[in-house]
Amino acid sequence: MPAHLRDDAVPHVRPGALYTSNPRLAEDEALLGGVVAAVRAAGAQVLRRFPPAVLPADRAQVVAAIHANDAVSLKSLRPALTAVRPRAGWVEDELDTGALPPGEWWVTDTVEGNINHVHGIPDWSVTAALVREGAPVLAAVHEPLTGHTFTAVRGGGAHRDGLRLRVSAKTALDGAFVGTGQARPGEDAATLGRIAASTVAMLPRALVTRVSVPATTQLVYVASGRMDVFWQYSDVRSGLVAGALLAAEAGGVVTDVWGRPWDASSPDFLASAPGLHAAAVDVLSGVR
Structure with missing residues (x-):
């Protein structure tokens, strides 16, 4: 078990599959x-399309531009x-939720x-993340505009362009930079209510408190120690699995x-620096 999840380090947490040993x-x-x-x-293919020559004027144009970007990246x-x-399976729908079938699966977001x-x-x-028997074992996140690539292998740490990442050392929530956001448009009223209530509580x-998208950007910030806490009311796998592994391997605590x-079937998500996790749970567990 990683040192940051020893029983004496974060005693209120029971580690999940993200923190099990990796024999492979x-x-x-x-x-x-x-x-x-x-x-x-x-990323290089999508970068050629940025910034867009014309910004979308309505929802239909937004959707069309998103689909065009996805197609270029996916190809x-x-x-x-x-x-x-x-032999790894491929998750066709980026907005798919819940646990995956047994075996290995590629979970990607072509343009997160x-x-x-x-x-x-x-x-x-x-x-891109490789999920094996329900838990991510490998992840890569590339930011074409910065040129940075963030990687993690379960049991092997998290890195940015080969440099080791570590989460924040903060221990007081009143000094913390925290964030949340929507997983997708059209969330149901209950989910939108929890997003709003949790933001007000935090x-x-x-x-x-930052409210933004996408989740992976904020999880990269948590893994890098730039942000301290991120939570989301969602089980959309593609926005969480790569960032979850990055945060965990950088020494963070990842739970609901x-x-x-x-795990991928959890209805909500929390990634935090170890010294802030209990305080974050205290705030968020009171949200209904």
């Missing part, structure tokens, strides 16, 4: 180069990842933060908002 660590690390090459190549990303792991891309906003990336407790072990 060497094998997974050997795959990483191909996965990095795949997300970088796809590059899917064959490249299939070559890395030919696509809504930002089509509006000329720089917070977007290309992500505003007086944290130093600054009640502090229970997180």
Whole structure:
């Protein structure tokens, strides 16, 4: 078990599958180069379309631009990842939820933060995660605009361009930079209510509360120690699995908002620096 989840380090947490040992660590690390090459190549294709020459004027144009970006990225990303792991399944719907069937699966977001891309906003990336028996074992997130690539292998740590990542060392919520956001348009009224209520609950407790998209950008910030806490009321896999592994391998605590072990079937999500996790759970577990 990683040191940051020893019983004496975060005693209120029961670690989940993200923190189990990885007997195939060497094998997974050997795959990483191909996965990095795949997300970088796809990112280069989408970068050619940024910034958009014309911003969308209505919802139909937004949707059309998003689909066009996805198609360009997918055309590059899917064959490249299939070559890395030919027998792994492919999750067709980026908005799919819940646990995956047994075996290995590629969970990708061809343009994570696509809504930002089509509006000329720089917070977007290309992500890929290999999920084995329900838990991510390898992840790569490429930010074409910065040129940075964030990687993690379960049991092997998290890195940015080869440099080790560590989460924040903060221990007081009143000094914390925290964030949340929507997983997708058209959330039901109950989910929107929880997003609103949790933001209201966190505003007086944290130093600054950010509400933004996409989730992966904020999870990269948590893994890098730039943000301290991120939560989301969602089980959309593609926006969480890569970032969850990055945050966990950077020393963060990843659970649901009640502090229970997180997996792809969990209805909500929390990633935090270890010293802030109990306080974050205290705030969020009171939201109905």
